[in-house]
Amino acid sequence: MKKVPPSANVNKNTNAQRAHGSTTDLSLKPARAGERVPLLRLKFFSNPELLGVVRSAVCALSESIGFSAEDARAVIRSVDEGLANVMRHAYSGQRNLPIHLTCWSVASSLPKGAKAAIEVEIADRGIPMPDDKLNAPPPRELRPGGLGLEWMRKSMDVVQHTRKGKTNYLRMTKYAM
């Protein structure tokens, strides 16, 4: 078999990548307004020991699309609280039930001045969050509990709970200014 010099291989691969446009395909940010780039999809079990793993992934992802450390912390905090609610309430502490987390980089409706945006969806098939909890005002007195939802609402630009069929969806969007 004829040996191919290493440099020839590199050139061949680079040309192939160019031919298929893989350089732009690898971009994590939308190229045009209206584009929504899927970035990450994780399926994992409702075990609180996994929260740190998910936080690490979402932190790295947020920073890689242009979020500052402070904005990335806001995203991580909200994802973590959303997942903790699923584990604690929707799944009543059972550790072996499925949770789906999906993240997109979005550019469809960036407000003026925003340089990036991330959209996160958490889906589970547990008990839906009761309306009275969703609509409860922030806790006023000094007491444990009830903080997570308030943190999510203060940390993200959009927080929306919905249910379709037997699936609960929490969708959150954060703009990096």
Add this chain to the structure above:
Amino acid sequence: MKISPRRMEKATIFDVSGDIDLANSPEMRKTLLTEMRDKKTPRVIINLTNVRYIDSSGVASLVEGLKVSRDLGLRFILFGLSPAAREVLQLSRLLKIFEIHEDEEHALA
């Protein structure tokens, strides 16, 4: 998350490290409350210098510690807050509720 008490004559310092979240905040809560109720050291100090992340269940445990300290007549002090910890206390309007110091020296002063 790791938590270990350092006992002094008039103060107990809890050195906490790692991430405090749903997986381990019950352990932190139990360690704090048991020590406070058993020893009743006049000053309970939480060293958060090496805490990278704290979730709402962790903050709830600190709130419970503060309430128990008030019931027992103890001082409950935090120091070494990371930006992440400071942000969540700010979001919860708790920055002025807790006694917070920059470092151990000031917490013991």
